[in-house]
Amino acid sequence: MNIFHFTYNFLATALSLAVLPAVWMQARRDPARKAVLAQRLGYCLPSRDGLNPARPRIWIHAVSVGEVKAAEAVVNALDIACRKVPILLTTTTMAGQRYARRQFHGRATVEYAPVDLWTAIGRFLSVHRPDLLVCMETEIWPNWIFRAHGAGIKTVFLNGRISARSIRSYMKIRPLMKPTLEKVNAFSMISAMDARRIISLGAPAHRVQVNGNAKMDAQDWAVDDALIENLKRTYAVDDHTPVFIAGSVRGAEMDILMDVYGRLAVQVPGMVFIIAPRHIENSPGIAARASAKGIDWQYRTQLGKTGRARHSPVVILDTIGELHHLYGIATVVFCGASLVPLGGQNVLEAAAWAKPILYGPSMEDFEEARTLLETFGGGMCVKDEVELTERAAYLLTHPCEARRLGCLAKKAILSSQGAAGRHARMIADLLHLPPA
The missing domain is CATH 3.40.50.2000 (Glycogen Phosphorylase B;)
Known part of the structure; x- marks a missing residue:
């Protein structure tokens, strides 16, 4: 942990100590909100003891509906190309959660994503024990990546994109971004521009590929x-x-x-x-x-x-x-x-x-x-x-x-269709999955 990551954790912890008590008091009046908050803090997580330890587990994070659609296309391509593997899918927004529960019913476990606090992500990983963390588009959460790396969990960015506005913000904290991105195993970006931007932030160039936009393969393109x-x-x-x-x-x-x-x-x-x-x-x-x-x-x-x-x-x-x-x-x-x-x-x-x-x-x-x-x-x-x-x-x-x-x-x-299959192959390669 370098000085920039230490500072990030210090500020995040201080902010959580200042804000969380008030948020918790509000959530107490609503059992559903209380359950969501507890889950995001790494508490009250369902046990995963029933899973087959011989089968690799994939944690896919998709912020909201758009990212869930891309994740769905990738999972469908993965199912076609390889043996099915257990999927844990997390979202940040309520809309994304509702959509994911509907679309992934029976195929994946759907939960809310943990907040990027060192202890919260530690609890989350110890319960779910994934073999691969898949971040859809470009969700760069330092503690997720540092703790996954420390636990021997591989990390990949799929359908990665970084807008012109986002790159300007990220470059201001490049000393934090660079060591974080160096711990990511692979980057599967949408376009050459997205690839150049993630490399400029510190991603190792040899781990970056351009594979297109998985949203082009989403099922709801069908009329x-x-x-x-x-x-x-x-x-x-x-x-x-x-x-x-x-x-x-x-x-x-x-x-x-x-x-x-x-x-x-x-x-x-x-x-x-x-x-x-x-x-x-x-x-x-x-x-x-x-x-x-x-x-x-x-x-x-x-x-x-x-x-x-x-x-x-x-x-x-x-x-x-x-x-x-x-x-x-x-x-x-x-x-x-x-x-x-x-x-x-x-x-x-x-x-x-x-x-x-x-x-x-x-x-x-x-x-x-x-x-x-x-x-x-x-x-x-x-x-x-x-x-x-x-x-x-x-x-x-x-x-x-x-x-x-x-x-x-x-x-x-x-x-532009076919990108989901290329992203899925990157997952299969990282986990050494045999073909179906």
């Missing part, structure tokens, strides 16, 4: 025609209805998109405008903005109740987990967190449905996906709300062109 028909009925649209979907909208974009709707409504008769905030708690804020501008709107949860159909031109999404499939009824998609300096959101979900995708200039967190789409011609950057309105209006009134660009976006997805 469910029956589900789409059901959504069309719910939203009262058909194949000729111009539908504009603004997904994962954040911050000032909520005001911007209301102005964009006002302009589009004049230019595109019969348009249905669906807006989905990145965080569901912001739905009432969008509703308030719409009301203030005299816009007729409905919440998604109001549709289909007691036979009620959509009657308003604007629908505000106030549900969790529907946006991905909702892209299937869109004519044009705008991907949010990009007209404001927030790094963008994942544009590939809409591309999977063969939809043309518009986004703002702030796509730093998804450079690889943006480059892929633009290479094939399925994605377009708009510099501001005026250009967004112009591009959207053109595509909404020229559906043949919208379908052509959507097919190019889908082609981009198909061109």
